[in-house]
Amino acid sequence: MENNIKRERLKEFYFKIKDCQLCELYKSRTNFVFGSGNANSPVIFIGEAPGKNEDIQGKPFVGQAGRLLDELLFSIELERSEIFIANILKCRPPGNRDPRIEEINICKNHLFKQIEIIDPKLLCTMGKFSTQLIINTSAGITGLRGKIFMVNSRAVLPINHPAAALYTPSRMVVLREDFQKIKKVLGMKGKLTDGIENIEDLEVVDYSSSGSTLRAGGDESSISQNKDEQLGLF
C-alpha cells in the first residue's frame, strides 16, 4: 500500500473509533489513546493499556515506562517517529488495574484493524497481555520472550513489558538483549514469509494462530490535549 494511503486509512480509522463506547471504560477516560507513530512503520510495539499519564496526554507510553522505551529504541537507532506504538486497550482501566478479558475481546478489534492497515513486518508484544492475545496462548511471558513466532505469516517477538523491567534488573537485561533481536529482524530483507529458516541464530517458532481470542486472562503530567490533536501523532 502506498505510504500516504496507510496514513489516510489510519486517520480515517481514528475518526471512526475515537468516541468508542463499546465497553464501560469510556466513562472514566480523559482521552482515548489511539496509538502514535508512523503509519508506515515496519514494526508495531504493542503494550497493555494506557496508564494515568497516557490517559491525560492521549498518547501511549509517555510515563516512566515510555522513557525506558525511548531509550531502548535509541539503543537500536530508532526513534518514536519511525515506529508505531499501540496498546490493546485504548482507554485507561481505573486505578491501572489489569485489563479484563471482556474488555480485551472488545478492544482487540481496534488493534487488529491498526495492524491490518499498517501491515508491519514485525509485531513486538510487550508483556503478558499483548503476547497472549497476539500469539493466542495462555503461556507466560517468561517462556515466550525473545523467540520469534510466525503468526499468520507475520513475525511476532514477545518482550518483557518495560514497566516490569523497571523494577526487575534481570528482566531489564533480557529486554535489552531482545531489542537487539528487533534490530536484526528489521534489518532482514523481505517480509520473513519466504522461509523462516533464513533467520539465523534467532529462535523461530512456526505458530499459526487461528484468530487471537484471549484465553488467559509515573509521574503526573499537566499536559492535557484535545482528542483531535492525536491526528498529529501519525
Ligand code: URA
Ligand atoms: N503501559 C502500557 O502498557 N501502555 C502504555 O501506554 C503505558 C504503560
